[in-house]
Amino acid sequence: MHFDVLTIFPQLFEPFRATGVLGKAVERGLVGIEAHDLRNWADNKWRQIDDEPYGGGAGMVLQASPVLTAIRDMTSRRRDARAIILGPRGRLLDQTLAEEMAQEPGLLLVCGRYEGFDERVLDISGAEEVSVGDYILGGGEVAAMVLIEAVSRLVPGVVGDPESVSADSFGEGLLDHPCYTRPPEVEGALVPEVLLSGNHEAIRRWRLERSVEITVTRRPDLVKRNWKRYSNEVRELVGRFAPDLIREMGGD
Numbered sequence: 001m002h003f004d005v006l007t008i009f010p011q012l013f014e015p016f017r018a019t020g021v022l023g024k025a026v027e028r029g030l031v032g033i034e035a036h037d038l039r040n041w042a043d044n045k046w047r048q049i050d051d052e053p054y055g056g057g058a059g060m061v062l063q064a065s066p067v068l069t070a071i072r073d074m075t076s077r078r079r080d081a082r083a084i085i086l087g088p089r090g091r092l093l094d095q096t097l098a099e100e101m102a103q104e105p106g107l108l109l110v111c112g113r114y115e116g117f118d119e120r121v122l123d124i125s126g127a128e129e130v131s132v133g134d135y136i137l138g139g140g141e142v143a144a145m146v147l148i149e150a151v152s153r154l155v156p157g158v159v160g161d162p163e164s165v166s167a168d169s170f171g172e173g174l175l176d177h178p179c180y181t182r183p184p185e186v187e188g189a190l191v192p193e194v195l196l197s198g199n200h201e202a203i204r205r206w207r208l209e210r211s212v213e214i215t216v217t218r219r220p221d222l223v224k225r226n227w228k229r230y231s232n233e234v235r236e237l238v239g240r241f242a243p244d245l246i247r248e249m250g251g252d
């Protein structure tokens with residue numbers, strides 16, 4: 001899976017692509033990450049690609065022509081790449097979208113800065129806009145990194161144990177259960193006994209119960225969205241922890 005990033009700060013991606021699980025995935029050739037300086041497409045010797053907004057107001061705007069040319073150059077180099085502009089008005093990135101993107105051979109991620117892009121970049125390029133949340137970042141680079149991390153984890157081989165990916169929060173439409181490690185007691189707080197029992201079935205059941213309990217309490221919207229994919233066991237637990245939610249969804 002290949003990620004090309006268009007940004008005015010390509011250096012931000014150097015440590016990112018060389019560190020941790022992602023760094024190993026890059027080393028092993030499972031994931032490629034290349035950041036390209038948007039200023040390379042400037043049409044002036046000052047490498048300037050921003051200008052004042054028409055109509056006045058604060059901040060600068062990234063000009064359409066250099067960004068459009070950059071997107072065209074990149075998509076002609078990698079014809080199979082899906083072009084994405086990072087922006088707060090876009091489709092919210094969630095696990096479903098990350099799973100969908102992990103099926104793509106490549107992604108082109110275009111990062112804004114300042115007040116964002118001249119609107120014609122979006123109109124003309126046809127690239128889709130993706131947001132990482134309902135808040136404003138200073139630039140699209142961190143958003144692109146969020147997307148790269150979320151999508152790369154789903155590329156086979158990137159995370160050593162595939163079970164740990166499917167067991168993560170959202171993997172089965174549920175939030176993750178609590179985890180504990182040594183020592184068994186911290187400031188008087190004990191590890192739940194069942195986890196020390198060695199009884200695999202009891203441990204599985206306890207973890208599932210905690211997952212369902214946490215999900216219905218903190219994110220009932222996830223339950224509603226994922227109800228159809230839940231097993232009977234999960235549905236029964238939802239009924240036990242949140243009977244009101246079942247009634248709300250039109251169940252008995």
Ligand SMILES: C[S@@+](CC[C@H](N)C(=O)[O-])C[C@H]1O[C@@H](n2cnc3c(N)ncnc32)[C@H](O)[C@@H]1O
Binds near residue numbers: 087113133135140
């Ligand atoms: C300061 S923001 C511009 C915000 C824009 N004026 C607005 O209010 O929609 C600069 C750049 O950061 C990126 N950005 C900011 N928030 C983001 C978010 N929630 N998701 C994705 N990208 C974001 C976008 O690339 C954007 O062009």
